[in-house]
Amino acid sequence: MKKIIAYVSLIISILCGCSPEAYDSGNTAAVPAESAGLTVSYIDVGQADSILITSPDGKNMLIDAGEGEGRSGAVLDYLRERNITELDTVIATHPHSDHINAMDDVLDNIAVDKFYLPNASHTTRDFENMLDAAENANEVIQAKAGMSFNLGESVGCDILAPVSDSYDDLNNYSVVVKMVYGSTSFLFTGDAEKEVEKEILQSAADVSADVLKCGHHGSSTSTSADFLAAVDPDYAVISCGRDNDYGHPHKETLQKLEKNGTEVLRTDEMGTITLVSNGSEIVSVPPADTAEKPVQENTVGNTDEKIYVGNKNSKVYHTKDCSALPKEENRVYLTPEEAETNGYTPHKACIK
Numbered sequence: 001m002k003k004i005i006a007y008v009s010l011i012i013s014i015l016c017g018c019s020p021e022a023y024d025s026g027n028t029a030a031v032p033a034e035s036a037g038l039t040v041s042y043i044d045v046g047q048a049d050s051i052l053i054t055s056p057d058g059k060n061m062l063i064d065a066g067e068g069e070g071r072s073g074a075v076l077d078y079l080r081e082r083n084i085t086e087l088d089t090v091i092a093t094h095p096h097s098d099h100i101n102a103m104d105d106v107l108d109n110i111a112v113d114k115f116y117l118p119n120a121s122h123t124t125r126d127f128e129n130m131l132d133a134a135e136n137a138n139e140v141i142q143a144k145a146g147m148s149f150n151l152g153e154s155v156g157c158d159i160l161a162p163v164s165d166s167y168d169d170l171n172n173y174s175v176v177v178k179m180v181y182g183s184t185s186f187l188f189t190g191d192a193e194k195e196v197e198k199e200i201l202q203s204a205a206d207v208s209a210d211v212l213k214c215g216h217h218g219s220s221t222s223t224s225a226d227f228l229a230a231v232d233p234d235y236a237v238i239s240c241g242r243d244n245d246y247g248h249p250h251k252e253t254l255q256k257l258e259k260n261g262t263e264v265l266r267t268d269e270m271g272t273i274t275l276v277s278n279g280s281e282i283v284s285v286p287p288a289d290t291a292e293k294p295v296q297e298n299t300v301g302n303t304d305e306k307i308y309v310g311n312k313n314s315k316v317y318h319t320k321d322c323s324a325l326p327k328e329e330n331r332v333y334l335t336p337e338e339a340e341t342n343g344y345t346p347h348k349a350c351i352k
C-alpha cells in the first residue's frame, strides 16, 4: 500500500518539467498537466456520482455523470473547464438517475469512443434518454466481470462486476472497476452492495487498492467488513451531498473505515477531490487557489493559538479532542485563521 504523502514536495517534483501554464491557479478545475501522471477527480455533484480520470498520456475516462436535477450541467461544465473534448471510455455503472441523469448531455456534447453499461434496464425517462444518446458513441459494450481494457498506454482496468446475469436491486448491476497504474490502484464500485462485494470476493479477483470509492455513497448497504479488509485501502472516497436525505455516509461505514485505519475523503465536506498518481505515490491536489500557500509544519509562534489539528493531505481540520484525528505524521497545527486562509475544510463531526 502506498501512502498519500504530503502534497507540497510531491506537487513540486511532479510539476518539474511542466510549463508554468500547466497549472492554472485561476481555475478551480485545474490539475497538473498530462505528464504529471494519472489524475482521478471525484467531482462534487451533490448526492450522486461522477468521476473523471485522465491517463498520463492524456486519455480520458468518465465513470457516471451525476444527477442533473438542480445541478443541471455540473458534469458537462466540469469537463469543459478541464478542456475535455474526447472521452476514450465512459461507464454508466447502473441505471439510477444519480449516476446517469446527465449522461445524455455528455454523449450529445463530447466525442465518446467506448461506452460501457451493464445488462440492466429501467423504465425512467433518464434511462431512455441515455440509451438514445448512446447512439453517438463509437462502440457500446455490455460490461461483465472478467473484461479488461486499457486507458492509454500505461493504465490497466479490470471489470470485477457485475458477476451474475440478474439481480433484484438495480444497485447490484453496478459496473465495478479496478484501475492500476504502476504500483498504485483505485477501486470504483458504483452503488454495488454487500451481495456483490461477496460475489467479487468469491470470484478470487484481486480487489486490493490504495483508494476505494465506497459503494452506494457510504451507505451501510455496502463496504462490508470482509470486503474492506480485502481492499484494505489507505483512502476511502465517499461521494455524497451535504445533509442528504439518506443520512449518507452511514455511521456504520465510517466506523469500519476508522477501525481499518482508512482515511476518509468526502465530497460533501471537501467539494471535488482530485488525486494524482505518479505510478508509485498518490497525492491529493488541493483546490488551485490554495495550492501555493502550504502550511509550514512545526510553525513557531504562539502555539496556544493553534487550536485545530489539520490533516496536511486531506486538508480537513479537527478540534484537538476529536476522535478521528489524523495519523501523527500527517498532522499540522493551525489557528482558525490559518485553517481558513489555507483552504482547510472543517470536519463536520467535531466542528459545528
Ligand SMILES: [Zn+2]
Pocket (backbone or CB within 6 Å): 094, 096, 170, 171, 191
Ligand atoms: Zn443506485
Ligand SMILES: [Zn+2]
Pocket (backbone or CB within 6 Å): 048, 049, 096, 098, 099, 191, 216, 217
Ligand atoms: Zn447512487
